[in-house]
Amino acid sequence: MSKKRLGYVLGALLAVSFAGAAQGGIDMKDPNVSHHDRESIRKGAEHFAQYCMGCHSVEYLRYDRVAEDTGMGEEWIEDKLIFDDDIEHHEQMISPMDPEDGENWFGIEPPDLSMTTRVHGEDWVYTFLHAYFKDEDAAVGFDNWIQEGTSMPHVLAHLQGTPKPVHDDDGNLVDIEVSGDGEMSRREYEAMTAELTAFLAYAAEPIRADRERMGIWVILFLLVMTTVFYLLYKEYWRELKKQ
């Protein structure tokens, strides 16, 4: 391929990736989630139980599985994940909210979030939690830049502080400014929402970390076997040539 054509192709690829990065005018933010970071997943599970499970389930996960995968024990489940004595450790992480109530209160049943990072991507989920802005006309007091007209209240507003919309001269939303009246600093809020995203990414594929670890062993095994077969092959030929 000539240099000029290569330039066109690269240019086109860049344009496509930028178009993908900006959705609904907002810049997508990257939470830098690692599937091996058990500490982040553990903290994310704790935030999830505290702030999200009132409405959302992650029905493919069981409490004891999360504890096992994050290196935690029974006590941790009791302290941080389960707030109801009737729930057993092997049960699925199901919200106590009656789906019908959810629909009546929010106009839509809060969706199960097991697959949400698969459906939207990790960047989307993280950005969603940074895309709320104050809107007096919205039923829930806030609108969301990435999911306009969202039915989900800004449940982390007391931690983040009030996010105020910034408009240009034509009235288009161009930025969100957070006033420092929340319980968390900007950095703390970023860390917390990244941990929540890490937990949801783990929920979408709990065996991913295991699979990647296994992958390394499989490749090593194949390398060893290839060497053994190669040596065998040479040995056979030497014998054959002798005859």
Ligand code: HEC
């Ligand atoms: C008070 C109830 C409530 C709580 C608490 C809540 N949500 Fe929601 N959430 C909703 C509702 C309702 C929707 C559906 C919004 C819509 O489609 O308009 C939603 C939608 C979402 C979506 C988008 C899912 C999709 O596929 O479109 C994500 C992601 C999400 N919530 C994450 C969270 C996280 C993370 C927390 C905890 C920090 C949380 N939610 C806490 C009610 C809640």
